[in-house]
Amino acid sequence: MLNDSAHKCGRVDIQIEQKLFAGSQSKLLALRNIILTIDPGEFVCVVGGSGCGKTTLLRIVAGLETDYEGVVSLDGRKVIRPGLDRGVVFQEHRLLSWLTVHDNVAFGLASLGSKDLPLPERKTKIRHYINLVGLNEFEYEYPHQLSGGMSQRVAIARALVGRPQVLLLDEPFASLDALTRMRMQQEILRIWEAERTTVVLVTHDIEEAVYLADRVVVMSSQPGTITRILPIHLPRPRDRTDGEFIQARRLVHDEFFAPAPQS
């Protein structure tokens, strides 16, 4: 019932000429010449150092940044503001401390009235996503009772409950400890396989990108631009200690630390 994949698409076309941030005196060129097309159901990781504009890029796709030159569209529709067709997970979980896990997930459906979504259906959806992230036993707990990894799972469920075509993750595991992070990386792959949404994940962790992505987009800073797009053809589940994995990681690594080509 919930796997009605018919409506699911999620092709993202990004054509950003430039994005400027107005400073107090000068203007900062945050992004320049970003051209990227993400296929429906694809898992793309954007890797870059801090300040390369990768988060800005994600916020533009999310519709949170609208002041830029260029066009971003989702399935042919121009992105002009946030919408339920895109789910967003931030580095911080950003859960509401006064709501239970259930109600935090329900918050993802807050803008839908009872006409758009009848109550029983709403409940089924919320339960489904709480189950999907493996928190069914914690449905009525409050955020302060959860660990960092669990909170981030709730944030993922909240992002998914509106059935988005695209899931946007901004360094979602950066503030978790190493072991939890690896478990969450497996989890996000499992969720992606269950949901078949397009996923764009921004990270500064090369290994994370190579472990997760179909394609790794390498960005350099000042101005933030794409230096290379590397497809990762390794079958999943990927073995981090495997020779081919390490080779792919080295490739990204070299790209990362190579001088940026003049564009």
Add this chain to the structure above:
Amino acid sequence: MSVAEQNQKLNWKKLVSIRTPMASTTKPNSAAVNPKNNSARRMQIPDRLLGWIIPLTVLILWEILARAGMLPPNWLPAPTVVGQTIYRMAAVGDLWRHIAITLSRVAAGFLLGATVGTLLGGLTGYAPLARKLLDPLLQSLRSVPSIAWVPLFLLWLGIEESSKITLIAVGAFFPVYLNLSVAIRHIDPKLLEVGKLYRLSSFQMVRRLILPAVLPEYIVGLRSGLGLAWMFVVAAELLGASSGLGYLMVDGQMTGRPAIILASVILFAGLGKTTDWMTSAVGRRLLGHRAR
């Protein structure tokens, strides 16, 4: 600890356990098995009881000294006399009238002040333009000692109820206004972004994000506003009233009856504490299971 000392403690414990058989049956092992642990427990008087020791001692001393005639009754009557005064006034029915009028002044003034405080606090917190226009003015008005308004209010509104209620409202206004305004301004913009992300309307934004986010600070504001309302009702009634607990105090002073003054002080304290407790109970209910 020497063996003799331990034995002494054990004996003491035995004595206690004989005198309180209930305790010894519910905790059969506590007395004998672990004397060290037990001596620690013996020393432990609940903090709440600790706070009573000094006031009770003072009260008893006061009573003794007053009865011994060492305190002049027209200066400091015995606690029991104060208690009798309260009882007598209550029996006659006069007291209820005074309490009712004081309570109604506090209620009216607090409601007025808190309502205006909520409206202006919400407005200045939410709209930067309103803040820039209003906040400097309100902040400078805040630095006027509130009693300084009394002559003006008396001139404008007369000696009747409205001047008193206005004064109380001024007192209750500022904490409510300040707490709410600052709390709204300090809401984490990252949370507001979550609301934006899920396409909340302005109304939903207020109801589902802003209100719950500022509720703890708002309740603190209401509580201090209520406290100030009680402070100001005393001032208002001292400065010119023909009824109310504050009037009773003036009356007691004029007619040289300190028991009535003390009785009023006690009633003010009791009523103020009760209303504060009620607000905090409501607040705790509203805040529910929050971590804060």
